[in-house]
Amino acid sequence: MFVSECLNVNNEGHLTIGGCDTLELAKEFGTPLYVLDETTIRNVCKAYVKSFEKYYHGNGMPLYASKALSCKELCRIAKEEGLGLDVVSGGEIYTAVQAGFPMEKVHFHGNNKTADEIRFALESNVGKFVVDNLYELELLNEICGEMGKKANISFRIKPGVDAHTHNFIRTGQIDSKFGFALETGEAFEAVKKAQMYDNVNLTELHCHIGSQIFDIDPFVTAAEIMLDFMGKIHDELGIVISELNLGGGFGIMYTKDDEPVPYENYMEKVSEAVKAKAKEHGLPVPYIFIEPGRSIVGEAGITLYKVGGKKEIPNVRTYVSVDGGMTDNIRYALYQSAYTVVNAGKADKEPDEIVTVAGKCCESGDLVQEHTKVAKVEVGDTLAVLSTGAYNYSMASNYNRIPRPAIVMVKDGKARIVVKRESYEDIVKNDI
């Protein structure tokens, strides 16, 4: 019935996560509440690390894409599990620094890094800059010069692979705001140009074709295209680029209709393709990075809400209103994302009522899920929305001046707060 292995039902018919009764969690910490299962997060990290050992003999490293959920505790877990970090803003760098993350294992992304962010990243000794465009290359080179530093860089390449996923989260095709295009020769020119700058050292090429992808083929195609490009760079410029970052994007299960590919299979197929292509081009097998975000935290998380009202619109639908919504989970409003909703106190009962779960914002589009089947909902019930670990807290807002919920980490029947609930004082703290 559930989409994640960390979820279960106890003798009282309550949904549990990480050995904790969700109704007890809601009572103790309040709602809305994000809950994360630590064991699941660590197991996914371990699976990625292990698959690198198995298929690349350790000649590579997974980076946790912290845009999926950035907080100090997640940085600490990634560090302990031996992952690097993909960050995309000064704020994510700051979080990593505060968590004591080894900054040489941090890769800095983004299509419009500001001069201040670049300076801060250099001061923080970030390991790599994934350069998006020529303006950034020039700016980075200049700031490095001012600061007496040399930066290791990568180029973000658009490989021209069209991944089958939501239009808003496809990034490998030509019409994307991210990176240098291959087809137009832009990427090749950028590689040549990088050789003219003294303060940058191009060691890597990067691509990321999109997010929530279930098919292995586009990843394999992207890897092959990148290796062909590395071959061209070698043949025509005599340059060996020794590292390749293949991005993230691995799909997770939001509902029973989703069929994620085991990471092992992905790693196996991509490693075969990388090795074969490297051989074909007479290149050494590159050091590989990948950047999973969603797949590390997504299924480990749930959100708990209290139902405050129920409204039947005859012959149309029944709304149940919860005490959160688009401020803590904007994904339905943004992408019509599918989620599984469970009536947490009746998790042993067959879902028998079709409802639309509405948020509390002053916005008609503030819906968590439409026409979803749950065990009969009554006012006062606790609803759990599953697989909300990724891109929920990290995309949360204070619309309508609603404070962001707390994040609680659960493990072996114990719960601890890792991010505090925002207070009304937090809401006004920057108002003058």
Ligand SMILES: Cc1ncc(COP(=O)(O)O)c(C=O)c1O
């Ligand atoms: C450059 C880059 N790397 C990694 C990721 C993480 O992707 P996902 O969370 O789908 O694994 C993203 C987000 O799509 C991204 O833009």
Ligand SMILES: N[C@@H](CCCC[NH3+])C(=O)O
């Ligand atoms: N925020 C998106 C994914 C974007 C991934 C980052 N490039 C989601 O919720 O699915």
